Amino acid sequence: MELPFSERPGCHERHLRRRWNNPLFPAEEREVEWQDVVTARAADEKEIEDFGNQLTALFEQASTLAANVQSDVVLDLKERADQLYEIACGLGSGNYEKEKSALKRLIAAIMKAVWQGAQGDHEALEKLEQEDIARAQHFELLSNPLVSDILRPDSPIKPHQLAATLLSQSEESLRQVLPVFDQDQTDSLIASARTLLETRHREGATVDNAWMRLGLIENAGDR
Numbered sequence: 001m002e003l004p005f006s007e008r009p010g011c012h013e014r015h016l017r018r019r020w021n022n023p024l025f026p027a028e029e030r031e032v033e034w035q036d037v038v039t040a041r042a043a044d045e046k047e048i049e050d051f052g053n054q055l056t057a058l059f060e061q062a063s064t065l066a067a068n069v070q071s072d073v074v075l076d077l078k079e080r081a082d083q084l085y086e087i088a089c090g091l092g093s094g095n096y097e098k099e100k101s102a103l104k105r106l107i108a109a110i111m112k113a114v115w116q117g118a119q120g121d122h123e124a125l126e127k128l129e130q131e132d133i134a135r136a137q138h139f140e141l142l143s144n145p146l147v148s149d150i151l152r153p154d155s156p157i158k159p160h161q162l163a164a165t166l167l168s169q170s171e172e173s174l175r176q177v178l179p180v181f182d183q184d185q186t187d188s189l190i191a192s193a194r195t196l197l198e199t200r201h202r203e204g205a206t207v208d209n210a211w212m213r214l215g216l217i218e219n220a221g222d223r
Contacts (some may be wrong), residue, residue, distance in 0.1 A: 010092030012038060012046025015156040015165075017166050023205040024164035026197065034144050044092050055099060058084060062106055066097050071117070078110045085139065090148030107135075137179075144176040151180070164192040166217065167210040174213055178220045190217055 005017055015090050019025045020032040058080055065073070085103045088096040111132065118124040141147045146169065149155055150162070157165050166174060166189065181189060193214050 003032060003034060005037060006041060006092060006094045008094065010041070010047060011090050011145075011152070012040035012043045012156050013092065014145065014149060016040050018165055018168055019161075022164065022168055023200060024167055024210060025161065025208060029161070047087070048091055048093060051084065051091060051099075054064055054080075055084055055103075059102070059106070069115075072108055074113065078107055078114075081107050081110070082135070084150055086142060086151065089142040090145050090152065104139075141176070141180060144173055146173065146177050147180055150177070163189060163196050167196070167207075167213045169213065171213070171216065174216055178217065186220060187218065190214070193217060 002019065009017060016032050016036055020028050023029055029197070058077070062077060065077075072164070081103050085100055085107070088100050109193055111155075113127070115125070115128055118128055146165075149157055166177065169177065178186070193210075197210055197214060199209055
């Protein structure tokens, strides 16, 4: 049965597509019904609506900040902008480059003020430099929507599904995602992935490409 998947699905619908008829997932999770797609799409559309409301509120607050506003208010604004950028990278149904660019400009303006306030404090300036580098790297990782799907607190990717999810990726996508995990997480992922593939092999499933993906993960773990 063909399912009405979107051309540009959001987080919840993307995960349904990963699971659908995918031998790496448990049998009961491979079954996706038409109503599942409808429900997932509705959840994704609600996220788009919520994102738009939060974005409007953020920029309205930013435009009315007083010159002498307390630093904790400014830093809260920056944190919300960071979070909204991450959300934007995982949304479906459209292109959000305009919104992401606006958020980057807002973050840059806030950080410029923070840098100015830290002048003369060598330790604070060093921390700000490290933060800027980490943010740029994080935003680069988010160019792959799967990174956003994995990192969100309410990720539809359950812990027991992570290995199957990653082993289902293209080589390029997998290389983009692996830097998200630290050494301990990578080691745990390797063990889970190997156990999964050995189990599927005993069940008679054909998962040759997944074994190749495991090799990529193992190579990442050796670095």
